Amino acid sequence: MESVARADFNGTLEAGFTGHPKFDPLTGEHHALTYEPGQPVRYISLDQNGRATTKARINLPHIPLIHDMAFTASFIVIPDLPVTFQPERSEAKFPWLWDARRDARIGLLPRDGDVTALQWFEAPRCFVFHFVNAYDDGDLTLIDLVRHPRMFDRDHNGPNEGAPTLVRWTLDRRSGQLSETLLDDHGTEFPRINDRFGGQSYRFGYTAHWGRDVRFGPAMKHDMLRGTTEIHHYGPDRMTLEPIFVRKPDALAEDEGWIMSYVYDAARNLSDVVILDAQDFAGEPVATIHLPVRVPFGFHGEWIADDIPELPAA
Ligand SMILES: [Fe+2]
Known part of the structure; x- marks a missing residue:
C-alpha cells in the first residue's frame, strides 16, 4: 500500500496523529489520543472543519503504547497499560514491549482537557488495542474493550500471547474502584459499533472471531443487553477482518444497517468485500464483491x- 497524501490539518497538528480517531455524533468532532517518543501523551480534538486542537498534554515517566481510545459524554478514556517504549531496545524494529515493571491503569480525563482532574483507576494487568465503546451512567463509567492477557512479552511479532476476550470495565468514580465483567468468552478482536452511539449507552457490538493460532474466521454480533452472540460464518477458509457497521438511511433501530468487511478467501488468495444485513446477521450476505487483490491482513x-471539508495535500 502507498499513501495517497499527507495532511497536518492545515498546520494545526503539532506532532503525530493516530489511526484510530473516534467520531463523536453529539458534537461532530473526532477525538484522538497520540503517543510517540519525545512527546507527552496528547488528547486532540479534531473539529468538523478539519482543525486539530491539542486539548491536553499528559506527561508520564514512560511512553505507553496507546493504539486506540474511547470517550463518554464527560470523559476521555486514557489507557496506561504495561506495553511501553523501551529506549534500550530502540535499535529493534519494534521497541514497544511488555513492561514487567509497570502496573496497568486507566484514566478518565474531563473533556475540557484539565489534566489536574485526571482520575486514575487500577486495572487488571493486560493489554488493549481496541475499545468497543464507553459511556457514563451516574457515578459509573462503563468501558467495553477487547482485553489481551499479555502483549509483546515472549512474542515481539505479536499479537499472539493468548486469546483476547470482550470485557466491560466498570469504573466507580466515587470509590475509585474498577470491576471487570466478561461479556463474551469467544476469542475476539476488531470491534465496531453503530457510530451514532459512540460515547453513549448502546446495545450492539460487532467483532471478528479470533480462533486458535490467531486464525480469524466468522464475524460476531454481540447483544450487550441480552448477553447473546450471533455468528456469521463466511465459509471454509474464509476469514473476516474488522466488521464495519454502515447505518441505513433514516434508520431508527440501532442495528438497522449493513456490516461490511474484507473477507480473505484462502483458496483463491484474494479478498472479497462482503455485505451483511446487521438485523439478519447469520443470514445470507446481501452482496459479495470480488476484489482482484488480497487485502493485507x-x-x-x-x-x-x-462530506467533510477537503484537506489540502501537503
Ligand atoms: Fe487498530
Missing part, C-alpha cells in the same frame, strides 16, 4: 465520510 482503521 489486519488492515483497518477509521473511515471518514467524504
Whole structure:
C-alpha cells in the first residue's frame, strides 16, 4: 500500500496523529489520543472543519503504547497499560514491549482537557488495542474493550500471547474502584459499533472471531443487553477482518444497517468485500464483491465520510 497524501490539518497538528480517531455524533468532532517518543501523551480534538486542537498534554515517566481510545459524554478514556517504549531496545524494529515493571491503569480525563482532574483507576494487568465503546451512567463509567492477557512479552511479532476476550470495565468514580465483567468468552478482536452511539449507552457490538493460532474466521454480533452472540460464518477458509457497521438511511433501530468487511478467501488468495444485513446477521450476505487483490491482513482503521471539508495535500 502507498499513501495517497499527507495532511497536518492545515498546520494545526503539532506532532503525530493516530489511526484510530473516534467520531463523536453529539458534537461532530473526532477525538484522538497520540503517543510517540519525545512527546507527552496528547488528547486532540479534531473539529468538523478539519482543525486539530491539542486539548491536553499528559506527561508520564514512560511512553505507553496507546493504539486506540474511547470517550463518554464527560470523559476521555486514557489507557496506561504495561506495553511501553523501551529506549534500550530502540535499535529493534519494534521497541514497544511488555513492561514487567509497570502496573496497568486507566484514566478518565474531563473533556475540557484539565489534566489536574485526571482520575486514575487500577486495572487488571493486560493489554488493549481496541475499545468497543464507553459511556457514563451516574457515578459509573462503563468501558467495553477487547482485553489481551499479555502483549509483546515472549512474542515481539505479536499479537499472539493468548486469546483476547470482550470485557466491560466498570469504573466507580466515587470509590475509585474498577470491576471487570466478561461479556463474551469467544476469542475476539476488531470491534465496531453503530457510530451514532459512540460515547453513549448502546446495545450492539460487532467483532471478528479470533480462533486458535490467531486464525480469524466468522464475524460476531454481540447483544450487550441480552448477553447473546450471533455468528456469521463466511465459509471454509474464509476469514473476516474488522466488521464495519454502515447505518441505513433514516434508520431508527440501532442495528438497522449493513456490516461490511474484507473477507480473505484462502483458496483463491484474494479478498472479497462482503455485505451483511446487521438485523439478519447469520443470514445470507446481501452482496459479495470480488476484489482482484488480497487485502493485507489486519488492515483497518477509521473511515471518514467524504462530506467533510477537503484537506489540502501537503
Ligand atoms: Fe487498530
